[in-house]
Amino acid sequence: xxxxxLTKAALRAEGLPRRRAMNRLMELVAWLAAALAIGILVxxxxxxxxxxxxxxxxxxxxxxxxQFNFGNAPSGLxxxxxxxxxxxxxxxxxxxxxxxxxxxxxxxxxxxWIRSSVSLALDVLNGVPAxxxxxxxxxxxxxxxxxxxxxxAFALACLMLPLVARSTLEVLALVPASLxxxxxxxxxxxxxxxxxxxxPQTLGGIVTGTVLAVxxxxxxxxxxxxxxxxxxxxLHWDPHHALQTVPVAIFELSESANPADHAQAWAAALxxxxxxxxxxxxxxxxxxxxxxxxxxxx
Amino acid sequence: MSRIIAVIAATAFMATSCALAxxxxxxxxxxxxxxxxxxxxAPLVSQWGPAIGQAYGYELQYSPIGSGGGVAAVTNRTVxxxxxxxxxxxxxxxxxxxxxxxxxxxxxxxxxxxxxxxKNLLHMNGPTLAKIFNGxxxxxxxxxxxxxxxxxxxxxxxxxxxxxxxxxxxxxNFTDYLASVSPQWKSxxxxxxxxxxxxxxxxxxxxxxxxxxxxxxxxxxxxDVAYALSSHITYFAMQNRSGKFAxxxxxxxxxxxxxxxxxxxxxxxxxxxxPPKKYPLAYPIATYTYxxxxxxxxxxxxxxxxxxxxxxxxxxxxxxxLFQPIPKPVLVVAEKAITKIHA
Amino acid sequence: xxxxxxPRLSGRRFRPGDLSLxxxxxxxxxxxxxxxxxxxxxxxxxxxxxxSAYGLGFVTRAVWDPVKHVYGAGSFLFxxxxxxxxxLAIATPLAIAIALFLTELAPRWLRGPVTALVETLxxxxxxxxxxxxxxxxxxxxxxxVEPALHSALGFMPLFGPPSTTGSSMFTAIVVLTIMILPxxxxxxxxxxxxxxxxxxxxxxxxxxxxxxMVRGVVFPYAxxxxxxxxxxxxGRAVGEAIAVTQVIGSTVSVSANLFSTGDTLASKxxxxxxxxxxxxxVSSLVYLGLxxxxxxxxxxxxxxxxxxxxxxxxxxxxxxxxx
Numbered sequence: 001x002x003x004x005x006l007t008k009a010a011l012r013a014e015g016l017p018r019r020r021a022m023n024r025l026m027e028l029v030a031w032l033a034a035a036l037a038i039g040i041l042v043x044x045x046x047x048x049x050x051x052x053x054x055x056x057x058x059x060x061x062x063x064x065x066x067q068f069n070f071g072n073a074p075s076g077l078x079x080x081x082x083x084x085x086x087x088x089x090x091x092x093x094x095x096x097x098x099x100x101x102x103x104x105x106x107x108x109x110x111x112x113w114i115r116s117s118v119s120l121a122l123d124v125l126n127g128v129p130a131x132x133x134x135x136x137x138x139x140x141x142x143x144x145x146x147x148x149x150x151x152x153a154f155a156l157a158c159l160m161l162p163l164v165a166r167s168t169l170e171v172l173a174l175v176p177a178s179l180x181x182x183x184x185x186x187x188x189x190x191x192x193x194x195x196x197x198x199x200p201q202t203l204g205g206i207v208t209g210t211v212l213a214v215x216x217x218x219x220x221x222x223x224x225x226x227x228x229x230x231x232x233x234x235l236h237w238d239p240h241h242a243l244q245t246v247p248v249a250i251f252e253l254s255e256s257a258n259p260a261d262h263a264q265a266w267a268a269a270l271x272x273x274x275x276x277x278x279x280x281x282x283x284x285x286x287x288x289x290x291x292x293x294x295x296x297x298x
Numbered sequence: 299m300s301r302i303i304a305v306i307a308a309t310a311f312m313a314t315s316c317a318l319a320x321x322x323x324x325x326x327x328x329x330x331x332x333x334x335x336x337x338x339x340a341p342l343v344s345q346w347g348p349a350i351g352q353a354y355g356y357e358l359q360y361s362p363i364g365s366g367g368g369v370a371a372v373t374n375r376t377v378x379x380x381x382x383x384x385x386x387x388x389x390x391x392x393x394x395x396x397x398x399x400x401x402x403x404x405x406x407x408x409x410x411x412x413x414x415x416x417k418n419l420l421h422m423n424g425p426t427l428a429k430i431f432n433g434x435x436x437x438x439x440x441x442x443x444x445x446x447x448x449x450x451x452x453x454x455x456x457x458x459x460x461x462x463x464x465x466x467x468x469x470x471n472f473t474d475y476l477a478s479v480s481p482q483w484k485s486x487x488x489x490x491x492x493x494x495x496x497x498x499x500x501x502x503x504x505x506x507x508x509x510x511x512x513x514x515x516x517x518x519x520x521x522d523v524a525y526a527l528s529s530h531i532t533y534f535a536m537q538n539r540s541g542k543f544a545x546x547x548x549x550x551x552x553x554x555x556x557x558x559x560x561x562x563x564x565x566x567x568x569x570x571x572x573p574p575k576k577y578p579l580a581y582p583i584a585t586y587t588y589x590x591x592x593x594x595x596x597x598x599x600x601x602x603x604x605x606x607x608x609x610x611x612x613x614x615x616x617x618x619x620l621f622q623p624i625p626k627p628v629l630v631v632a633e634k635a636i637t638k639i640h641a
Numbered sequence: 642x643x644x645x646x647x648p649r650l651s652g653r654r655f656r657p658g659d660l661s662l663x664x665x666x667x668x669x670x671x672x673x674x675x676x677x678x679x680x681x682x683x684x685x686x687x688x689x690x691x692x693s694a695y696g697l698g699f700v701t702r703a704v705w706d707p708v709k710h711v712y713g714a715g716s717f718l719f720x721x722x723x724x725x726x727x728x729l730a731i732a733t734p735l736a737i738a739i740a741l742f743l744t745e746l747a748p749r750w751l752r753g754p755v756t757a758l759v760e761t762l763x764x765x766x767x768x769x770x771x772x773x774x775x776x777x778x779x780x781x782x783x784x785x786v787e788p789a790l791h792s793a794l795g796f797m798p799l800f801g802p803p804s805t806t807g808s809s810m811f812t813a814i815v816v817l818t819i820m821i822l823p824x825x826x827x828x829x830x831x832x833x834x835x836x837x838x839x840x841x842x843x844x845x846x847x848x849x850x851x852x853x854m855v856r857g858v859v860f861p862y863a864x865x866x867x868x869x870x871x872x873x874x875x876g877r878a879v880g881e882a883i884a885v886t887q888v889i890g891s892t893v894s895v896s897a898n899l900f901s902t903g904d905t906l907a908s909k910x911x912x913x914x915x916x917x918x919x920x921x922x923v924s925s926l927v928y929l930g931l932x933x934x935x936x937x938x939x940x941x942x943x944x945x946x947x948x949x950x951x952x953x954x955x956x957x958x959x960x961x962x963x964x
Contacts, residue, residue: 131880273769
């Protein structure tokens with residue numbers, strides 16, 4: 001390393017003013033960069049908040065959209081909000097059990113070579129761009145059958161799976177071996193140990209991981225673009241239909257020529273942003289709480 | 299113990315939901331008709347939705363993803379009907395495996411522009427337009443444009459071309475026109491739902507083009523005239539073959555439609571672009587738009603009812619959006635084609 | 642609740658419950674791995690018409706002509722490389738500066754809120770950033786920033802004539818920078834927090850300034866991790882379809898001018914896939930997806946390898962530090 005250079009520099013006391021100036025300069029640069037980045041963030045969030053709040057009203061979640069709104073009929077995005085709830089809910093139902101089971105398998109049963117290859121598969125899955133997952137699910141479920149909320153939910157579940165599995169794996173690894181060994185020593189069978197002793201310890205972490213995954217996919221547009229975008233304006237809850245979703249609605253409204261559509265897009269973006277922020281904060285709060293529990297339990 | 303049951307139940311649910319997704323038909327048959335395609339006809343179809351709901355109780359779900367998307371969707375049978383302004387080619391008919399193409403609406407492509415302080419309905423002709431989109435004419439005060447608009451003060455502003463980035467029947471109509479007025483365009487670029495544009499910015503959908511032109515000083519683009527109206531954008535009066543400058547209004551579209559009243563025997567396609575001299579009122583960039591339906595469909599009775607309604611009563615919603623009701627000879631052919639749809 | 646059974650003194654304990662849990666969990670793991678393989682197989686299979694017809698030349702051909710049925714990924718590959726690398730080049734120094742700010746310079750009361758703020762940036766969905774990009778950022782860049790850059794630095798072909806509509810590669814670069822920034826920043830911050838205190842304090846005790854300590858101790862220590870963070874950020878930028886397609890202008894062009902329009906692999910797929918009609922176009926678009934998949938695979942695996950090497954090295958150096 002450069003300790004040798006550091007010492008030399010330190011001993012060269014006559015270079016001190018220049019070195020101090022350099023230090024000052026770099027501190028200034030760091031402050032400026034941070035200010036710039038924070039500034040951009042504030043500007044963007046402020047844009048969304050200001051324009052969104054202006055258009056935010058109860059109509060947004062109670063009225064259905066009006067296509068080609070030449071007049072100014074009251075219009076909203078109720079079908080999009082309903083669709084997002086259904087599709088994200090379905091995606092969670094699909095990804096959560098599989099993710100937990102994969103993590104259990106990797107942590108409790110798998111031999112090292114299986115563990116590293118499945119981990120690699122999960123990391124690869126995490127790295128597949130969302131648009132590619134969209135084409136994949138389109139070819140798998142949509143061709144010949146038509147779009148549906150199920151296809152969209154499956155695409156989102158593919159995105160959630162590695163996140164849930166990885167976070168579950170992390171908390172599973174945190175459970176001390178002594179707990180397992182004590183249970184096994186008492187004669188509890190392996191499967192019971194895993195499900196009744198180990199898993200409950202990790203529930204906090206699993207919930208955190210799931211909530212973070214939900215926050216991540218609630219805003220995803222690309223996987224839904226080819227699987228659940230051909231929709232009408234009526235409110236539907238049935239996932240056999242293609243359902244409108246908030247991100248896809250924002251995407252379509254953002255390219256419209258009608259300023260009223262833009263206002264609707266901002267309002268929907270604000271609601272989406274608030275939802276994601278709240279879920280992130282909840283996850284963070286849960287994480288610190290469960291971390292505190294595990295460390296005090298030790 | 300309860301947690302174990304919860305895990306097993308969740309897994310079972312996941313398994314069954316995946317099985318359902320794969321096995322079950324994705325649409326409930328009966329009251330919902332899904333369609334996708336042309337953004338050109340979307341303003342009219344959006345008017346049909348509530349009306350059809352009142353008349354027969356059907357729910358119409360239409361997604362304007364572009365004519366290419368409509369053809370792809372109906373070929374893949376992911377929708378009940380597709381809408382395209384560009385007639386299907388022989389290969390596309392083969393790929394669609396038993397589809398019928400029916401002309402169901404008639405309107406025009408307006409060429410929109412955004413130049414501050416300049417009035418609506420500037421004059422433009424085909425060859426000049428082709429040169430603009432070729433990149434040969436780059437500013438609004440070019441002599442060629444000034445010659446067509448004597449007395450209008452045109453600024454020294456760069457022309458910002460906006461074209462469609464998705465597969466679009468409107469692009470087909472527009473490039474068809476440019477190819478018919480400019481041999482250079484025909485050989486270099488050609489006609490198609492998507493072409494290798496020499497220059498310009500791409501935007502998604504007719505609304506995307508309208509939005510981009512409206513936000514870009516000096517912008518020029520092409521959209522179905524209904525979008526120009528709803529976005530309050532200025533558009534050109536185009537010079538037709540007889541030398542007159544025609545607007546994309548009902549009269550101009552009707553005159554253009556008179557130039558071809560006989561749909562093709564097999565494909566039902568019509569071509570009314572750049573009509574000959576003897577139609578002095580014709581707007582040269584008018585087009586029919588088609589609905590493409592599989593001849594065999596689980597929703598055949600509903601589709602027949604819907605389409606019959608669309609080509610007769612539905613045409614009433616057209617004029618205020620500048621869709622000309624389809625002429626009688628074409629209507630006869632359309633109705634005959636609709637009867638081909640069976641269960 | 643738990644029955645205490647007498648332990649069997651001989652033979653292996655093999656309960657049916659164990660077997661069923663292992664089978665079910667194993668099936669899940671198999672399904673997850675199979676999913677990855679299925680995705681790769683489907684993409685390769687659906688792009689076969691394109692790569693058997695055009696071969697590898699497709700990757701560099703910068704033409705996309707549906708009328709003449711000539712397709713090539715060249716211009717999109719160019720767009721992806723330029724926008725992602727440029728965004729990475731701008732975001733990395735900013736992110737490292739923020740991480741340094743948060744670990745070394747900021748007063749303690751400021752650290753929490755600013756960290757939360759940066760992580761909020763990571764949570765904003767790409768479609769919202771794209772919406773902001775079209776309606777707010779694009780016009781500002783077109784009307785103020787690009788003309789200023791062009792008049793100041795126009796001698797370089799990079800800063801040619803400003804964009805006309807606000808959609809350009811430059812807008813896409815800014816949008817991607819905003820998306821990469823929090824990723825690289827939060828990973829760097831964790832890395833800097835993990836530098837052993839005794840190493841830092843040792844350097845300071847020798848009389849170095851804070852900047853020299855950062856340059857001589859923190860950076861070398863965190864170098865591998867920052868590399869991994871950069872690769873992860875690059876992967877994010879390369880795969881981004883939605884926000885990019887909203888602001889990049891969707892044209893098939895290769896130009897040195899940052900203010901011109903263009904397109905990237907992911908955004909071309911998002912724009913054109915749904916509308917692609919004939920087999921040649923569909924398979925060409927899936928071929929683009931294949932190239933994209935290979936890109937992200939390579940980046941993921943290399944980020945993994947770097948992380949593994951860094952963890953191994955950090956393990957040895959902490960041991961050395963303790964000793």
